[in-house]
Structures are given as C-alpha cells and as structure tokens.
Amino acid sequence: MPADLSSPSRNPLTPEPVTAKPGSQSALRARNRQRIIEALVASGPQTQAELSRQTGLSNATVSNIVKLMHQNRLVSTEPTTSSGRRALSVRLNDTGAVAAGIDIGRSHVRVVLASLSYRILQEKSLRLPLGHCASEGMDAATELLEELLERQGVDRSALLGAGVGIPGPIDRRTGTVVQGAILPEWVGINMRQDLAERLRVPVFIDNDANLGALAEVTWGPHGGTENLIFIKVATGIGAGLIINGSLYYGNVGITGEIGHATISDQGLICRCGNRGCLETIASTAIMTELLSRSSQEPVGTADILARAAARDPATLRVIDDAGMAVGRAAANLANTLNPELIVVGGSLADLGDTFLEPIRRGLLRHAVPMVDETSTVMMSSLGERAEALGAAALVLQEQGAPVR
Amino acid sequence: MPADLSSPSRNPLTPEPVTAKPGSQSALRARNRQRIIEALVASGPQTQAELSRQTGLSNATVSNIVKLMHQNRLVSTEPTTSSGRRALSVRLNDTGAVAAGIDIGRSHVRVVLASLSYRILQEKSLRLPLGHCASEGMDAATELLEELLERQGVDRSALLGAGVGIPGPIDRRTGTVVQGAILPEWVGINMRQDLAERLRVPVFIDNDANLGALAEVTWGPHGGTENLIFIKVATGIGAGLIINGSLYYGNVGITGEIGHATISDQGLICRCGNRGCLETIASTAIMTELLSRSSQEPVGTADILARAAARDPATLRVIDDAGMAVGRAAANLANTLNPELIVVGGSLADLGDTFLEPIRRGLLRHAVPMVDETSTVMMSSLGERAEALGAAALVLQEQGAPVR
Known part of the structure; x- marks a missing residue:
C-alpha cells in the first residue's frame, strides 16, 4: 500500500505535538x-x-x-x-475501567486488557502472515480486542484507551510511522488516527523498544529504576530509554536508534542506506541469513534457540559475534547515559547466558571502567509479552492511573 | 599528591547522594x-x-x-x-546575593561573579602552570574569588555558593574526581569538600562539559531548548546533556563520555586503556601531536587556529579527520537522544566552519535521516567563558534562583 504523500497529516514536518511539554x-x-x-x-x-x-x-x-x-x-x-x-x-476506582495494550509485530498481534490497578485481565495473541499490510494488522488487533472485551464482560464504554506498539520509529508530531520501520508497508501511515477511528477511544502509539522499557519499570522487577535502557534485539535493533523515571522522546520521538550505530566501517550495506550498522551484524535477520548459508534449509529465529541449546558451533559463533556487537552498542549507551540498568529483550532473550555473556564482554571492553561498574546489564524476564504490557502501561500512564 | 585511600569520603562506592532524587x-x-x-x-x-x-x-x-x-x-x-x-x-531580591562560577582547567583558572538576575558582575582569568596540582588550582581560584568580591564591594556573607567546573568525570555520590580526568593528579581528590572548607560556602562541583551545556541554555542563545547536547573538544572530549530542560546525571554522574566511544578498532591505545577511542583521533592532544611530527617546533592548540587561518594543508587535513570523527560521535548521540540542538564548544570552536563542516558531514553520514533532519549542530558562541558561566548558573539553579 503506497503512502499517500498528498495528505497533510503525513507530512513529518507538520508540527502537531501529541504530549504536553514539560512546564506547560x-x-x-x-x-x-x-x-x-x-x-x-x-x-x-x-x-x-x-x-x-x-x-x-x-x-x-x-x-x-x-x-x-x-x-x-x-x-x-x-x-x-x-x-x-x-x-x-x-x-x-479499580474495577470497571480497562486499558488495552496492542503489540503488532512482523508476524503477530497480541492484545492485553489491564485494570487501573495494573492487573492483567485478558491476554491473547495471533499469528499474522509475514509481509501483511498495516490495515490487516489493525483489523486483526481490532477483532482481538473486541473478543477480549466480550470475554471479560466489560462494556465498550469502560475502555479508557488503547496503547499500540509497532516495530519502527514514530514521528510524534504526527503519529506517523517513518522510514526505518521493519514493515516498509507501514511507512507514512498515520496509525494513531486510523486506529482511533476503528476503536473509537484515545489511541497512544509508540515504538516497540520504548514500550519494552516502560514494561520493565511497570510490570517487570525493575519498578522505581530511574534510568533504564531496554535494548530490543529482533529483526531490527532499537533501544527504549527511561530517563529520570519517564520514557524519553527527544525532539520528534526518533530516539534509541542504536541499530544504526556504525560498528564496522566497511561492513554490509544496511536497509537505512548506511554501512556496517549494528543491525547488519546482530539482528536476527542477519543471524538467520548467515546460518542459512551453511544449512540445507532456511534457518528461522526459533532454530537459533534450538541449535544453541544443542551447542551447534556455527550458531554459537554467530550468537557470540552478535552479542559482542550488542555489548559495544550497550557500552556507548552506558557511557552516554550511565543508567542503573540495561535490559536486553526481544526474540533472543530466551538464550539467557549464551547471549548475555558476550554482551557483558562487549560492555566491559568498550565502557569507561566506572560506567561498567555502575551500569548493570541483564536479560528481560517479560519475554514476548513486553511490548503489549508496555502498551497497556502507556494508556494507564497517559490517562492518569498511578505509576507503579 | 597521592590520594588518601583510607578516607571514607574518597571511596567512590560510598553512597552519599548530593542532589534530591526526583519524586522525593x-x-x-x-x-x-x-x-x-x-x-x-x-x-x-x-x-x-x-x-x-x-x-x-x-x-x-x-x-x-x-x-x-x-x-x-x-x-x-x-x-x-x-x-x-x-x-x-x-x-x-536582586542586589546583594551573588554566585561564583569557577572554571579550573589544565592551564588556567577563571572566576565570574553573577547576580540573582543573571548579570555578570565581575570576571577574571589567570594562567596556571601545566601539570599544576589540585591544591594549586584551588588556591588560585580562592584568591581570585576574594579579589573579585572585594572589587565588587560585596560582603563575603552575600556569597550564595560557588560552582566549580573541572575537566574530568565526578562521582556524584562523593564529589570525588574519578579516573579519566585530564589532570591525573586530581583523581581521588574530594574537591567539593576541600573547596567548601576554603571558601566557607556551599560548593557545587561538576564536569566541564556539563557546565558548558548548562551555560548554553542559561547564558547562550539557546534558552528554552528542552534537549541540548554540548560537545567539548579540547585536550579531552566529553558531552554535557540537557534532557527535558535539566542537566542529566544518570546513576552516579559519569555521563556523556563520548571521548571513549570506539571509532577505530585497531586505533591507538587511549589513556582510558581502550583502543581507537574518539579522543585518540579528535582531541587537541592528538591533533597537536600529529602536527608536531611534521613541524620544526612543537605545535600548540593556538597554532592549529593560526595555521588553519593560513590554509596549511596538513592542519586542514587533521581538522577534517577530527571533525568527521566528532560528527560520527555526534550522530551516535543524536540517534540515541534526538536533541533539538548539538553545540560544539572547546578550544577549537573559533575555527568556525572549518571545523563545523566536517562535523556536519560526519553527522549526515552516520545519523538516521529523520534524526539528521531534526537535530541541528552548531558552534558555541560562548568561547572559553562557557564553563565558568555554567558554574555560576549551577549555583543559581541549586540555590533556587529563577531558571532562565
């Protein structure tokens, strides 16, 4: 679906702030x-x-x-x-009002319903065909949400709003998906507006890594952490930043784009047009591509986990190289932001120490000593639920529920 | 002067918060x-x-x-x-109370006196011998401050406090200079405590790059900028981060350490123990060293400015390479934080476009396109006054004067 460039709402330079400026x-x-x-x-x-x-x-x-x-x-x-x-x-009030968290990925959609007191009431996910267009994803999310509301017996009017996470940067001035999204079909689409029309409630849209970070401090074991970085390693790589207790958005919302930090000057050309970016070394896209070359059949992300468990040498090497590169990017983030905590999430989090150990090695190698001593790195315990949980937390936060 | 490691105040792991936690x-x-x-x-x-x-x-x-x-x-x-x-x-009240800003560098000390309404009342700088020890620097600063108070006719009791900038990271838990300072003699010294005893007023100590950032939003033309990064390029390289309108300190205060971002895997060994750091390519220390090799006599920072003005090819090449590397580091910062503004300060700021142009080229090459479009880079207009002005602003801010 080509982007309609004539629509003014799709011009990323149209200023239209979506959140209150501090001090206003x-x-x-x-x-x-x-x-x-x-x-x-x-x-x-x-x-x-x-x-x-x-x-x-x-x-x-x-x-x-x-x-x-x-x-x-x-x-x-x-x-x-x-x-x-x-x-x-x-x-x-606790009962009654609910918030929806929606996570739309490259091949799945997940919806959760949460109460004002941060209880998860309902949760369900569906697989989507690879390469689905944005409207298919939004249709599936809408149907799933209606199903969960009915199952919970909650009236539609009790829905406070829906948070939506997608794997790509969002221009916060317009709510539009910008260049660099994992699903190129979505670029230029104003998902906030489209979904608000479908769902008829306020919609809060955000990048998946941001929502992972919010989930860690809301639902994960890291509540109260003032400065936390969530690094999502999946088909793409990005970071969500909790700074002084809140999600940080910068000027227009394109933050934590560590997937495009140059790691290797003469490396592969990246989908961003640059060269040797972290994503060309450590994304699951490149890892599965590298492993497919020496394999009879195509290797998927799930195969990486299975082969690592079976101690396949090529798989372990690819994971080690990716981990070192992620650790180097984590070191740059830590040298800049000195967070209390760096949490690594995404589809490889279940690798546990196999992935964490080279990340720690990369961090130790590239971080300033005092930063390495005072910034801890660990794996996420929220698994693939992180983004949907973060999306629900976003609604509760924006609609004034207590911060956990 | 060796650090007295038996003193508990010099143990960087002793928690002793120096500023209020948000939410407290x-x-x-x-x-x-x-x-x-x-x-x-x-x-x-x-x-x-x-x-x-x-x-x-x-x-x-x-x-x-x-x-x-x-x-x-x-x-x-x-x-x-x-x-x-x-x-x-x-x-x-405007008249009466004053704040002092002190900048102690590798070979200078500068002191300013500012009123509550952000007028600079007095200002003076002195040269210090290269390799001076911390107590010499603090003695010189104290004498200069007393001289300015007398010249202004202000009673000592009217001094609200003194802000002090030094070229090195500070552990905010203790106020101690940590490893990585440009003056190795200062490491382990609790400057906050030493100076508070000399001056008998509250002392606020901070890294020079942080104070440069604060100066830009306080005294510079960038008041009201929510997210601003100040990159100081001098003997060392560091960044100060204004995030959501305030200086950002992270977990223990070691932030913006971009001088130690790896730029060249097989580059020179850096004073931090790592390899190919930005400082080994773009600090004035390496630039003067490189130029001295092909010169009859040693080249200093002032010579870089003079030779660039005379269009000396070797000097222009060294500046170009340094600028591209600073631009690459600026791109990593911008990809992470998407600030409205990146301001480059330090002793090379007077080079103007000669230095800015390769920085912009590096930024364009390494930043995600939407980030490059929405994060502007420019040279500082505050020159060598930036740190002392920032130090005075720190006192006014901490003592409750209005933020400008």
Missing part, C-alpha cells in the same frame, strides 16, 4: 493529578481537604481535578463528615 | 520553590495569597517556602493590605 499548563495539571492519584493509592480513600493537606495543592485545585477524574470514572465520591463539617470522600 | 520530598519542595520564584519573576512583587492562587499551592506551603527564602535573603517581605486585610508582600 497541561503538564502542570498532569503532575497535580498524578500527585492526587499517588496520595489516594498511598493512603486510601480520603476527603478533598485531606488530599489538599497531603499534596500541598489548594482546595480549589484539588476540587477541579477530582471533578474531572470523576467524569472520567477514575474516582468515586461520596458525602461524609470531617470534624463535624460536610465533606466529600474520594476513592480510586 | 525535597525534590517536591524544590519544585514548589521554583514555581514561587517563577511567579515572582513573571508577575513581580505580590502577596502570599496571590502567590497561592497563581501557583495552585496551599497558603501553608507558600508561607513555609517564603519563610525559608527570606532567611536565605532570596526575597524581601513587607506588610501590606489586600482586600482590606493585612497581608505580606513578597519581592525577589
């Missing part, structure tokens, strides 16, 4: 709302006066925010008395 | 204080009740913060009436 009035409102939610989570139901005392916000500010949250069914209120005066008790 | 009570207080200062800057003197309305903070919160600011002489208060009731008018 709406960012201030969002921070104040977050404080109120945190107080309700920390101390349970309480009156507006108590919320005001606990947050340091004025009564008028608390009252305005509670009113809005009540309209969005995030809280319930009931009359009560406090020190003999009439008051309104505010309680965070 | 003290970070919350700092944000609230910042809101009040911004309101006073934006709307001038006003009552506490007006401040409460403008900031959304409760009366009690405003009153507590104003009391503290009054104790620190950041504001004056005077009784007034508002709607017929007695009230307290709050005014931001």
Whole structure:
C-alpha cells in the first residue's frame, strides 16, 4: 500500500505535538493529578481537604481535578463528615475501567486488557502472515480486542484507551510511522488516527523498544529504576530509554536508534542506506541469513534457540559475534547515559547466558571502567509479552492511573 | 599528591547522594520553590495569597517556602493590605546575593561573579602552570574569588555558593574526581569538600562539559531548548546533556563520555586503556601531536587556529579527520537522544566552519535521516567563558534562583 504523500497529516514536518511539554499548563495539571492519584493509592480513600493537606495543592485545585477524574470514572465520591463539617470522600476506582495494550509485530498481534490497578485481565495473541499490510494488522488487533472485551464482560464504554506498539520509529508530531520501520508497508501511515477511528477511544502509539522499557519499570522487577535502557534485539535493533523515571522522546520521538550505530566501517550495506550498522551484524535477520548459508534449509529465529541449546558451533559463533556487537552498542549507551540498568529483550532473550555473556564482554571492553561498574546489564524476564504490557502501561500512564 | 585511600569520603562506592532524587520530598519542595520564584519573576512583587492562587499551592506551603527564602535573603517581605486585610508582600531580591562560577582547567583558572538576575558582575582569568596540582588550582581560584568580591564591594556573607567546573568525570555520590580526568593528579581528590572548607560556602562541583551545556541554555542563545547536547573538544572530549530542560546525571554522574566511544578498532591505545577511542583521533592532544611530527617546533592548540587561518594543508587535513570523527560521535548521540540542538564548544570552536563542516558531514553520514533532519549542530558562541558561566548558573539553579 503506497503512502499517500498528498495528505497533510503525513507530512513529518507538520508540527502537531501529541504530549504536553514539560512546564506547560497541561503538564502542570498532569503532575497535580498524578500527585492526587499517588496520595489516594498511598493512603486510601480520603476527603478533598485531606488530599489538599497531603499534596500541598489548594482546595480549589484539588476540587477541579477530582471533578474531572470523576467524569472520567477514575474516582468515586461520596458525602461524609470531617470534624463535624460536610465533606466529600474520594476513592480510586479499580474495577470497571480497562486499558488495552496492542503489540503488532512482523508476524503477530497480541492484545492485553489491564485494570487501573495494573492487573492483567485478558491476554491473547495471533499469528499474522509475514509481509501483511498495516490495515490487516489493525483489523486483526481490532477483532482481538473486541473478543477480549466480550470475554471479560466489560462494556465498550469502560475502555479508557488503547496503547499500540509497532516495530519502527514514530514521528510524534504526527503519529506517523517513518522510514526505518521493519514493515516498509507501514511507512507514512498515520496509525494513531486510523486506529482511533476503528476503536473509537484515545489511541497512544509508540515504538516497540520504548514500550519494552516502560514494561520493565511497570510490570517487570525493575519498578522505581530511574534510568533504564531496554535494548530490543529482533529483526531490527532499537533501544527504549527511561530517563529520570519517564520514557524519553527527544525532539520528534526518533530516539534509541542504536541499530544504526556504525560498528564496522566497511561492513554490509544496511536497509537505512548506511554501512556496517549494528543491525547488519546482530539482528536476527542477519543471524538467520548467515546460518542459512551453511544449512540445507532456511534457518528461522526459533532454530537459533534450538541449535544453541544443542551447542551447534556455527550458531554459537554467530550468537557470540552478535552479542559482542550488542555489548559495544550497550557500552556507548552506558557511557552516554550511565543508567542503573540495561535490559536486553526481544526474540533472543530466551538464550539467557549464551547471549548475555558476550554482551557483558562487549560492555566491559568498550565502557569507561566506572560506567561498567555502575551500569548493570541483564536479560528481560517479560519475554514476548513486553511490548503489549508496555502498551497497556502507556494508556494507564497517559490517562492518569498511578505509576507503579 | 597521592590520594588518601583510607578516607571514607574518597571511596567512590560510598553512597552519599548530593542532589534530591526526583519524586522525593525535597525534590517536591524544590519544585514548589521554583514555581514561587517563577511567579515572582513573571508577575513581580505580590502577596502570599496571590502567590497561592497563581501557583495552585496551599497558603501553608507558600508561607513555609517564603519563610525559608527570606532567611536565605532570596526575597524581601513587607506588610501590606489586600482586600482590606493585612497581608505580606513578597519581592525577589536582586542586589546583594551573588554566585561564583569557577572554571579550573589544565592551564588556567577563571572566576565570574553573577547576580540573582543573571548579570555578570565581575570576571577574571589567570594562567596556571601545566601539570599544576589540585591544591594549586584551588588556591588560585580562592584568591581570585576574594579579589573579585572585594572589587565588587560585596560582603563575603552575600556569597550564595560557588560552582566549580573541572575537566574530568565526578562521582556524584562523593564529589570525588574519578579516573579519566585530564589532570591525573586530581583523581581521588574530594574537591567539593576541600573547596567548601576554603571558601566557607556551599560548593557545587561538576564536569566541564556539563557546565558548558548548562551555560548554553542559561547564558547562550539557546534558552528554552528542552534537549541540548554540548560537545567539548579540547585536550579531552566529553558531552554535557540537557534532557527535558535539566542537566542529566544518570546513576552516579559519569555521563556523556563520548571521548571513549570506539571509532577505530585497531586505533591507538587511549589513556582510558581502550583502543581507537574518539579522543585518540579528535582531541587537541592528538591533533597537536600529529602536527608536531611534521613541524620544526612543537605545535600548540593556538597554532592549529593560526595555521588553519593560513590554509596549511596538513592542519586542514587533521581538522577534517577530527571533525568527521566528532560528527560520527555526534550522530551516535543524536540517534540515541534526538536533541533539538548539538553545540560544539572547546578550544577549537573559533575555527568556525572549518571545523563545523566536517562535523556536519560526519553527522549526515552516520545519523538516521529523520534524526539528521531534526537535530541541528552548531558552534558555541560562548568561547572559553562557557564553563565558568555554567558554574555560576549551577549555583543559581541549586540555590533556587529563577531558571532562565
């Protein structure tokens, strides 16, 4: 499906911010709302006066925010008395509202339903034909979501929004998939708009590596980590950055593009047009291609895992070379950002130490000593669920549920 | 001067946070204080009740913060009436309190005095002997500061604090200079503590590249830039990162270490112990060494500027190679962080387009196209004042003056 370049929404240079700038009035409102939610989570139901005392916000500010949250069914209120005066008790709703997380990949779609208190209520995935076009992926996601809502017995009106992860960079000014996506058919498509029309709820779209990072600090064992880098190694390679506790997007959202760091000056030509990029050495695309050359039949990603388990020498060598290169890229990231934690996810995470050991070697070789000592690298424990979980977390975060 | 390793304050693994964690009570207080200062800057003197309305903070919160600011002489208060009731008018002080910015380099020390409203009141620099020890540098800085305070006629008690920039990484847990500093004599020295004892005011110590970045968004033409990278090219190479409007420090403060990104696998051995690092190709140390080989007498950094102006072919080639390598490192940073702006500073900034052009070429060659389109690179206009100005800005920021 060719991109319709005449549509203004597809011009990546049209400014149309999708999130509040820090320091703006709406960012201030969002921070104040977050404080109120945190107080309700920390101390349970309480009156507006108590919320005001606990947050340091004025009564008028608390009252305005509670009113809005009540309209969005995030809280319930009931009359009560406090020190003999009439008051309104505010309680965070758990049941009822749900958030959907959708992960559309090269050959699969996965949908999860999550509650406001970060419980996974429903989850299902389907295989998609390789090379499917964007509308097929969106159709499949929409059907799966309707099925899960029905199975959970949740009314459509209770759906707060849908988060969607795709394997490719997103221009946040427009919500459009840009050049460099693993599925070239998607480039120029405004998935946010298309999906919002199909689903009739707010849609939050993001890159799969970003959502992996968000999933690690939300659902994984790394809650509270201020600075975390999630490196996704799959058909492509990218990183999601949690900086000072939040996903980092930079100027227009094209961040963590480590797949296109030059590793070998005279290496293979990359799909980005450059040469010797990390992806030409360490993506599953190149690994399966290299292994297919010395094999009777084509080798897939699952075969890499099976052959590594059987200690096949060629497979182990390809994994070792890829790991060292990923470690070198991880070292560049760590030298720049000195994160507490680097988590490696994607389809090779199940290789465990076989992949982690050369990554650690590459990190040790290329990181500044103090950075190597203070930035830990490990494998993701979320497996292939990371992106859909991160997508659901994105909705809960954007719609004001408590950050975990 | 050997480091005294028995001193616990010199153990880089002793946790001792020097700044408030985001989300903590003290970070919350700092944000609230910042809101009040911004309101006073934006709307001038006003009552506490007006401040409460403008900031959304409760009366009690405003009153507590104003009391503290009054104790620190950041504001004056005077009784007034508002709607017929007695009230307290709050005014931001400008005159009186000053902040010092100190830049200690390999062969110089520079001190500036700045007012709360970001005016530079005094400024002076001195040359230091190459290879001076840390205590000589600190002695010279202390004397220079006393001289400037006297010249300005400011009482010592009006000194809010001193910011200090040094060319090397700082472990923020301890305030100690760590391995990798341009002056090896300084490694292990707790400059924050030593200087605080000499100057008897709060001391804020930071890496020179970080302060360059802070100077660009504070004193330079780039105020309001949310994401800016300052690359300092000098005897060493490092980057300072402004992320979401603030200096970014990561886990322990060792960030922006791009001087040690591997550029050439089989390159020269670097002082960090690694091989083919950016510094072995693009620092002024290697450039002067390369040019000295084909020269009758040793070539210094000033000679590079003079010979480039005279279009000496060897000099232009060395600058071109260095620029391409810096551009490649800038591309890796930009691919990761997609900043609005990359500013190149340090002793070669005066080369202008001669250095900028190969940097742009390196960036174009190695950056993902959309990143190259949305991240601009330019030369710093602050020259050798950048670090001292950044150091003064650090004090004003930490002591609660309005962010510019």
